[in-house]
Amino acid sequence: VVDRREIETRGLERVVFFSDAVFAIAATLLVIDLRLPEGLANVSDSDFNLELGKLLPRVLIYVLSFAMVGLYWLVHWVRFQMIDRIDARLVILNLLLLGTVALIPFPTALIGEHGDRPVAVVIYALTLAAAGILGPVTWIYADRAGLIRDDIPPQVVRLGTLRGMSAPVVLLGSLSLLPFVGAGWVEASWLLIFVFQGLVTRRMARFDDAAEAEPPAS
Amino acid sequence: VVDRREIETRGLERVVFFSDAVFAIAATLLVIDLRLPEGLANVSDSDFNLELGKLLPRVLIYVLSFAMVGLYWLVHWVRFQMIDRIDARLVILNLLLLGTVALIPFPTALIGEHGDRPVAVVIYALTLAAAGILGPVTWIYADRAGLIRDDIPPQVVRLGTLRGMSAPVVLLGSLSLLPFVGAGWVEASWLLIFVFQGLVTRRMARFDDAAEAEPPAS
Amino acid sequence: VVDRREIETRGLERVVFFSDAVFAIAATLLVIDLRLPEGLANVSDSDFNLELGKLLPRVLIYVLSFAMVGLYWLVHWVRFQMIDRIDARLVILNLLLLGTVALIPFPTALIGEHGDRPVAVVIYALTLAAAGILGPVTWIYADRAGLIRDDIPPQVVRLGTLRGMSAPVVLLGSLSLLPFVGAGWVEASWLLIFVFQGLVTRRMARFDDAAEAEPPAS
């Protein structure tokens, strides 16, 4: 008889590596839009530098989107270290998450070129919020379906949900400012996501240390 | 003497990860065609929104194609959890499957831009049906060559074939409607694939539960 | 003390998966050039089909290039199942191989668009021959550096080299026909690669069976 457990582990590994590939490709495709227009071969150096300068907003949005994909990957990485079984529903929820992550190059290109238009800001925030919300959704599902390791204390599970919500909350909340402060300030407010993440990470680390010092009864 | 078994396992793992990479890249490349035309920097907001609206069919076909690649990956994932040996012929059949999966971005771009033309509908359906048929073909080959785990009951093997056929059957069947109902309805009918998949998944889950309750004699 | 052996195995695995990723991306990027020109939204159906027909050579070259990358991956897969140690030189030779494989989308796009020009045929054949030759080069190096498993009989090692040479020999040999028969026939002659591969595979299988029936003294 084949070892069921071993097969499940292999199946879980494959989901994780497939996810890694999608995250990695989405993150790396972001750079494709970072390019100069054609026909600059014969312009003067100062005109050339001017064109380069116009790329700056795209470089900034590249940095932001890479950081967001990196953050979502990091949270996925943390979560799947705490998940030790998998079922078809979790795989499908994970595919939904990957489908929105794979979409991120589109709003990135959109906001890189049209960052001053409110509709571009809305589409960017909605896409990234959707990808962000699907993280806690898979996490809550995994918790209810009993796919999370037994030795994870309930506070860590709850913090895992909270952590995942900070990005969507900031993204959606920022949209409410759009009519008052303009696209640029809304985009700047997204940096709060990384501040919140830092705070939750520090809190989780404290639980982690506590868990190491005093392991839960098993 | 080196452990033959261990080497075979490593070889199988590599086939699986190579497949994962091709699926992931094919799925993520789909987004590349989701872009606005050049030269919208100075148009009015309402004209800009009009151009954005024209992207909607492409967003829908992105969702469909991502779901199809995701479905084919999911079925591949289920199958290779039940396969525990590999030979050169299975690798070649798997490469054929990957070659058609890697082709999917082409009909996706075609139908995204020309979804009202019957020929685009035909090419999309044929490509995805080809990728879909090669799934059960590898599965039937693996069964005949004795590469499937011994503890998989024959009903599950047969259901595995049936499940793989539902997508090609819907895709090819839908083409027969093309002369009567127009491209849009044919495209809508493809959603049936996911309904069928849900039904087969539920049936397989029942066998799985039965298998867990009462393991096969070994 | 950490287990040196285990670390070497992990290092080998990482080389293999990195290679898989490069092969997979090179194979999947081939499809990017398979696209219709812009501005066909309002042409008649028959003009549209004419444009689609013009894509046929690109579809054929896609199939050929995917088959070549698939073949090179398959040979790489077979080889690295027989390699069980790795050193920095083998990694560097492998990177050279991957660098030429990653280049394949370029001659593929070139020959897809300009397949009637002899220079396109020459560049395609040279690039693929270079990628092909680097396979046996890594193999011969691995043999001399003692990185191949001890239980592989010398005939299999020699056949492994021979197998790898068939693609470069056909590709380079075909170029000698170019002045006499034209680009189309040269391209057709490349199908011989797959015939030769089939023959060598069959011969290797025979050795494999023999090895299984009568294992080498250890």
Add this chain to the structure above:
Amino acid sequence: VVDRREIETRGLERVVFFSDAVFAIAATLLVIDLRLPEGLANVSDSDFNLELGKLLPRVLIYVLSFAMVGLYWLVHWVRFQMIDRIDARLVILNLLLLGTVALIPFPTALIGEHGDRPVAVVIYALTLAAAGILGPVTWIYADRAGLIRDDIPPQVVRLGTLRGMSAPVVLLGSLSLLPFVGAGWVEASWLLIFVFQGLVTRRMARFDDAAEAEPPAS
């Protein structure tokens, strides 16, 4: 109770494979800019060859950038064989490294098209130096945080830092020559990186041999 050690190993593996995917995609995307302009279908063979000849600088920069990504991957590969634990900070530093590696296709395209402009040379050197510096930064952090294997002698750790610095030092140093010798010579000077790497590799091999001959007390 779940084995903490095993979970950490899986977490480390996932970081490594995610990194591999980003390196592989960045390396393979470089080829995308290697293409002829449109509209050469009807030009004479000599004009066509002229256009092909104009691609030569892009082929050279492809080779250089692929070699640089390959080098950074190789150093990453060597380093992570010596790292056997991971924490969130190392993951974030690694993400920063990957973010700059994923950016490499941009300066590659820039210098491929505008290699005669000093600003292109500066941007290329700065991007690659940034990616290069983040290697030793992660390495030094891993050393301080005690994430490196206990059996690695301190000299090897120091050489690992030194090795990582050679690329950024050459790249940044070469910029000081830019006002005097022109873009071409600066670009040529970058080949020194590979000379330095060869020297450090040889030195590390000597330590490695010594370590094998006389294992450190444990």
